[in-house]
Amino acid sequence: MGTRLGELVELFGGRLVGDPDVRVDGVAPLERAEAAELSFLGNSRLRARATQSRAAAMILAPADEEAVSAGYSGALIVTSNPSAYFARAAQLLQAHWVAVPGIHPGAVVHESARVDPGAQIGPLVTIEAGAVIKAGAIIEAACYIGPGAVVGAGTHFFPKVTFHARCVIGARGIIHSGAVIGGDGFGFALEDGRYIKMPQTGRVVLGDDVDIGSNTTIDRGAMDDTVIEDGVKLDNQIQIGHNCHIGAHTAMAGCVGVAGSTRVGRHCTFGGAAMVNGHIEIVDNVHITAGTLVAASITAPGRYTGYYPIAPNAEWERNAAILRRLSSYRDRIRALEKAVQAGSAEQK
Amino acid sequence: MGTRLGELVELFGGRLVGDPDVRVDGVAPLERAEAAELSFLGNSRLRARATQSRAAAMILAPADEEAVSAGYSGALIVTSNPSAYFARAAQLLQAHWVAVPGIHPGAVVHESARVDPGAQIGPLVTIEAGAVIKAGAIIEAACYIGPGAVVGAGTHFFPKVTFHARCVIGARGIIHSGAVIGGDGFGFALEDGRYIKMPQTGRVVLGDDVDIGSNTTIDRGAMDDTVIEDGVKLDNQIQIGHNCHIGAHTAMAGCVGVAGSTRVGRHCTFGGAAMVNGHIEIVDNVHITAGTLVAASITAPGRYTGYYPIAPNAEWERNAAILRRLSSYRDRIRALEKAVQAGSAEQK
Amino acid sequence: MGTRLGELVELFGGRLVGDPDVRVDGVAPLERAEAAELSFLGNSRLRARATQSRAAAMILAPADEEAVSAGYSGALIVTSNPSAYFARAAQLLQAHWVAVPGIHPGAVVHESARVDPGAQIGPLVTIEAGAVIKAGAIIEAACYIGPGAVVGAGTHFFPKVTFHARCVIGARGIIHSGAVIGGDGFGFALEDGRYIKMPQTGRVVLGDDVDIGSNTTIDRGAMDDTVIEDGVKLDNQIQIGHNCHIGAHTAMAGCVGVAGSTRVGRHCTFGGAAMVNGHIEIVDNVHITAGTLVAASITAPGRYTGYYPIAPNAEWERNAAILRRLSSYRDRIRALEKAVQAGSAEQK
Structure with missing residues (x-):
């Protein structure tokens, strides 16, 4: 198990920033990755976590490269779809199912x-x-x-x-x-x-x-x-x-x-x-x-979409009671419209 | 496996229009039935499909008999409940589960x-x-x-x-x-x-x-x-x-x-x-x-019934936001009613 | 299997009203309990059933003691949480799972x-x-x-x-x-x-x-x-x-x-x-x-809470149709408010 970063890039593409001979032997989330592990940044909002990661290498998108490399000292693999790249790398690095005939x-x-x-x-x-x-x-x-x-x-x-x-x-x-x-x-x-x-x-x-x-x-x-x-x-x-x-x-x-x-x-x-x-x-x-x-x-x-929005129970009770009589409220709006129209006609 | 149409009518009733010695050895939907298969018309809207079916025989309701027989040349079994008749015939004609002790x-x-x-x-x-x-x-x-x-x-x-x-x-x-x-x-x-x-x-x-x-x-x-x-x-x-x-x-x-x-x-x-x-x-x-x-x-x-009607998401968002404040709209309708009533009283 | 009421009270607490040497050998609901069985009253609304129970003993809350003992002649175990008490007693009295190594x-x-x-x-x-x-x-x-x-x-x-x-x-x-x-x-x-x-x-x-x-x-x-x-x-x-x-x-x-x-x-x-x-x-x-x-x-x-209230289907159809156009009703309420305000301003 385990592979060189250079090999990953040969297999899956991406631009390597760092030493191609660095080895990784597993994958882990940003905050838990150890020194021989590969991680990835799939969401720019987690940049702060990425800069503090101890991972040997990190897969990330071009948009995150500058910000992360300011603080993070491991290798980078820059690619347009870090999640997909990571999925492939993880499939390679982790014990995967092979038939024992x-x-x-x-x-x-x-x-x-x-x-x-x-x-x-x-x-x-x-x-x-x-x-x-x-x-x-x-x-x-x-x-x-x-x-x-x-x-x-x-x-x-x-x-x-x-x-x-x-x-x-x-x-x-x-x-x-x-x-x-x-x-x-x-x-x-x-x-x-x-x-x-x-x-x-x-x-x-x-x-x-x-x-x-x-x-x-x-x-x-x-x-x-x-x-x-x-x-x-x-x-x-x-x-x-x-x-x-x-x-x-x-x-x-x-x-x-x-x-x-x-x-x-x-x-x-x-x-x-x-x-x-x-x-x-x-x-x-x-x-x-x-x-x-x-x-x-x-x-x-x-x-x-079509689900009933959740609310504190009392609020739901209040609104649901009105919902059950929605057609009566429609009738009241119609009656109001007629009354207002009639009133306004009278005033003219 | 397989049976005569005459035998089907003896077992399950219905009026046979056609040769009782015709054999059927399986069941199939209207459009896929082959020359030795039995099919059925369970829904009058599918009459066009029925007239073009190659089935040996077709189970249908009295209301569909005339229209279908105009185009369809196989035998007919006319019965008040074609679906139920077909279910019984299919149970008979298809391999069914029998205990192998x-x-x-x-x-x-x-x-x-x-x-x-x-x-x-x-x-x-x-x-x-x-x-x-x-x-x-x-x-x-x-x-x-x-x-x-x-x-x-x-x-x-x-x-x-x-x-x-x-x-x-x-x-x-x-x-x-x-x-x-x-x-x-x-x-x-x-x-x-x-x-x-x-x-x-x-x-x-x-x-x-x-x-x-x-x-x-x-x-x-x-x-x-x-x-x-x-x-x-x-x-x-x-x-x-x-x-x-x-x-x-x-x-x-x-x-x-x-x-x-x-x-x-x-x-x-x-x-x-x-x-x-x-x-x-x-x-x-x-x-x-x-x-x-x-x-x-x-x-x-x-x-x-009681399910929330589905809508394009933006429309749902708009309506759900109002639903969440339904009681405030009820209050506004009440206020309007009072105002209109007061206005109309004033005018008198 | 089976135990004395006195033993139950020693194990699980509660106040016993009756003979501690009465034996119970199983549990049953109020209306089905036999003379050697234990039952419980978990809900004050079922007091009438409790008074007619043939159970040897009944677990109940202090609030129910007086009403039930007026009609029921078996022993009572009075405790603040009859359901929990009954659960424990039932676990003791019934065949329970024990590993057969x-x-x-x-x-x-x-x-x-x-x-x-x-x-x-x-x-x-x-x-x-x-x-x-x-x-x-x-x-x-x-x-x-x-x-x-x-x-x-x-x-x-x-x-x-x-x-x-x-x-x-x-x-x-x-x-x-x-x-x-x-x-x-x-x-x-x-x-x-x-x-x-x-x-x-x-x-x-x-x-x-x-x-x-x-x-x-x-x-x-x-x-x-x-x-x-x-x-x-x-x-x-x-x-x-x-x-x-x-x-x-x-x-x-x-x-x-x-x-x-x-x-x-x-x-x-x-x-x-x-x-x-x-x-x-x-x-x-x-x-x-x-x-x-x-x-x-x-x-x-x-x-x-957030579920759509159930209704007879025709009523649901009526209300759901309005729900789908709720934003148009909101607009009509707003228009009414403007009209009424304008009308009332005009009258002044």
Whole structure:
């Protein structure tokens, strides 16, 4: 482990101010970095912290170079996107997940499953008939891979992922513990007040470089597939209904829910606990604020919001009571307008 | 697999327009159905798609028969509820879950558990002392069945269900992966700012034909039971608190939460992420819109709503700022009313 | 099992009115208690139920003593906090979890893990390299304990807990089934519209007497730790983001979400589905109502609320339509004020 600054710049670019032979063997936040560690300044408001950092080297933006170098004596790597540079450097410097090829003797693997010899299968994993695990994939302890499911090259399942029958994930993905991919969609026909189950026979198809959070659930399509395109990042506790289509490089924070058959565009973001109704469409580059319910399609990019502002309880009580009778206040404003108009007409 | 149209009509009723000896071997949506498949028209707005379908046969409502048969050349099954008819036909035509009797050698089954010889127990399942698994039940990989729990006939647990001690589920139920039934309720006594755990010793009792979604949690009662009546359908990521009682044939969409000791009626529906406070009562046939908080009891059937409407962020900012000072606007309306009244009195 | 009333009073205090040699062998709610059971009156509004209870003894507050003893013939234990007293008595009287020392042969325990001989390890558990399980801990079936993780003395993991690498929990804790502690935080750098993963290398550190609900998720810190202090109680389906710090004896109801890097004070409470934005601070003794989004820091103790009040749907439609145009109504009020002022000026 560890690398020279010169090597970092060769790999990831940026302008090095300092000795290329200085070595770094880890990463750390500004205030905790030690003499052999690399840190970064991602936000100009933290310049004061940066100047006092003991890090061996610091990644920063051109705009911060002068101010920081006045006080900080370590090396600098100047780049337009310090956060992205730091993410790459950290991936290089830190222990990262590499498959230890082989199948743990405590795993239960069906004889018709095709596990690449370069894949790692942990203890107490179940792999059903016809499933395919590609090279470099890591399936940690107690995961379940359903019949005919396909896990792409270099994809990493943390312990206790459930990946149901015939679902597919591409390369370099990550699925965190407790996620359930490909459970039945919530589809029923109603007859005489009782629900009759609609069989759910579509799949979930996830692209490359997808990241799925802990305990997130994505339901299989009813007859067609649920699709998660390349580069989508879903945080924990998210629910994606059947037949949804989530466009590439869209990110959702924790506790978001998307009801069935909704189509979300590319490069969208959703704040925590945003909820999206079913059977609607959201175009590319839409940003939904946390706690907002999207009840209808959104046809123009931009930021959208709809949460009730918090207040001390007594104040909320007062305002909410008025909100409940808002139409009566509208009527009173109309009546006033008429009265004032009448009065003013009379005066003329 | 596969069946004759004549057989379908014998089993499920409906009026067949076409050759009873035509065979169908699967189901598909209108636009994707192949020549040996069955499809259905559940919504009159999709008539155009129906006329162009290549399906061998189509289930539709009497109101759509004339329009569709003008263009569509396959057979018709005319029935008052095409969705329900299709659900039944699809259950018949598609591979469905049937127990493959036996206990996988990798399961850990306590000697005092009573597993019916007609039940299927998958690999890496744990069944504790005194549990009962009835005929035709399917317990898939890595499920946990606690001491004294009872799983009814033909009930299907997908992989990784947790079904805690002494809980009971009836016949023909489905519990999806990651669901946790019978965890401790959230009950504490507060003393000097610290919480003391109230032991939770009730059960969860689920009726027949209940469907529980992936990663849904239902807590055991504190001393009495939490009860889920027949035919209740819960989507994914739902939380039901201790001592709740959910009436028969009620359905809840994803991410709904119901706090403890609340009683929900029969035939209710809850949109996604609706939240229900504890210790309240909701009568039968109540329909709660997605994203709505039910803070108090509901005593009359009907649809209820309470979510903040979404808007472009700048518009929301403007309106929310006024909402926060709603009581000052009320005061200004009152002042105006007084002024106008005084002005008008003066004029007389 | 079972105890004398005199013994209860010796252990937990309170004033006994009745025979100290009366025995109780269990606890039950007022209306269901049998002749050898202990019950309690936690709420004066239930006095009528108390007087009719068949319980052998009842715990109640001084204020209720006279009214209840008029009708109820059993023994009384009079104490200032009947709920807390009952919780302690119930813990004593009911079957409670005690480790049955030993490692189930179906568990997979790494040779470098240190499992105290007084700990209980269930079937199908995975314990990775260097993990430490202290005395009296109970790790139930199918739990996963990551490399280097530490589980404190007497702490109880229900089946299927995931406790990731290097995470730490103190003594006497409880983690319920399906909880995931120490999954990666949701941290990415954005570059040209694509997300680059920030390695997440902090830990989750939980104090003593912490209770974590079913399917709750707590992410590890990015570089520093996520910290849950002593006595925190989290209900089911909660999401705590990376680098959060939750102060001692704070309680959160089901479905709450806290985004990353937020600091919550001590002795706070959060109603169900309350959501907290990231990078904010909430002081001690703050109480957030259910369904409320906390979008900014809270600097003073008290109760805060922000949910949209529920209404019959037609009424909501009417009011929400006005809410969407609130700024136009503000403008109309302003115009009225000018008109009235002008009119009144004219009259003078």
